[in-house]
Amino acid sequence: MFKTLALWVLGVFLLLQLIQIKIPEPPKHIDPAKEIKAPKKIMSMLKRSCYDCHSYQTKMPWYGYISPVSLEVKSHIKEGREAANFQEWGNYDEAKKQKIYKGIVKTIHFRMPMPMYLSMHKDAKLTKTQRDEIAAWAKSHIKEEAY
Numbered sequence: 001m002f003k004t005l006a007l008w009v010l011g012v013f014l015l016l017q018l019i020q021i022k023i024p025e026p027p028k029h030i031d032p033a034k035e036i037k038a039p040k041k042i043m044s045m046l047k048r049s050c051y052d053c054h055s056y057q058t059k060m061p062w063y064g065y066i067s068p069v070s071l072e073v074k075s076h077i078k079e080g081r082e083a084a085n086f087q088e089w090g091n092y093d094e095a096k097k098q099k100i101y102k103g104i105v106k107t108i109h110f111r112m113p114m115p116m117y118l119s120m121h122k123d124a125k126l127t128k129t130q131r132d133e134i135a136a137w138a139k140s141h142i143k144e145e146a147y
Contacts (some may be wrong), residue, residue: 017067021074024081026056034090042137046086049113049124053080055087061120076114097141104138 038046051057053076064073084100092100104112108131113124126134 013067020067021071021078023058023074023078030056030087031090034088036086036089038137042134045126045130045134049126051086052117052121052124053077053113054084055081056085057087063120072116076117094143098143101138101141105135105142108135108138 036043036046046054047057052059058077061073063069084103089097108126113121113126118125
């Protein structure tokens with residue numbers, strides 16, 4: 001009984017490996033001039049805590065290649081890049097940039113980086129002060145008064 005169940009579980013696990021989410025490949029040439037510009041301290045925090053999902057500089061962990069976990073990891077990366085890719089900043093129009101700045105102000109204190117991501121990437125954790133600094137930086141770029 002146990003042996004049969006173990007074989008079924010192994011079989012399902014192996015079949016799951018056939019299901020993969022494709023993350024678009026980064027362009028062959030990434031123009032550094034198009035990357036977001038921010039003070040050195042802010043850039044350091046963005047690169048450490050945001051770039052895995054919001055740039056082409058994703059450092060895929062080993063478990064990011066094994067289903068079913070890879071489905072979750074890759075979907076977050078894909079959605080993150082679609083929402084904001086800091087290496088594509090120069091390609092965004094002002095409306096998109098404003099939307100991203102507002103999104104940063106709204107989410108930096110409670111949703112980003114995602115708690116699931118932080119559980120595996122302790123070095124990406126931001127202190128309240130760091131979150132406040134990122135929020136203040138983003139807020140300073142919002143052109144409208146209403147947030």
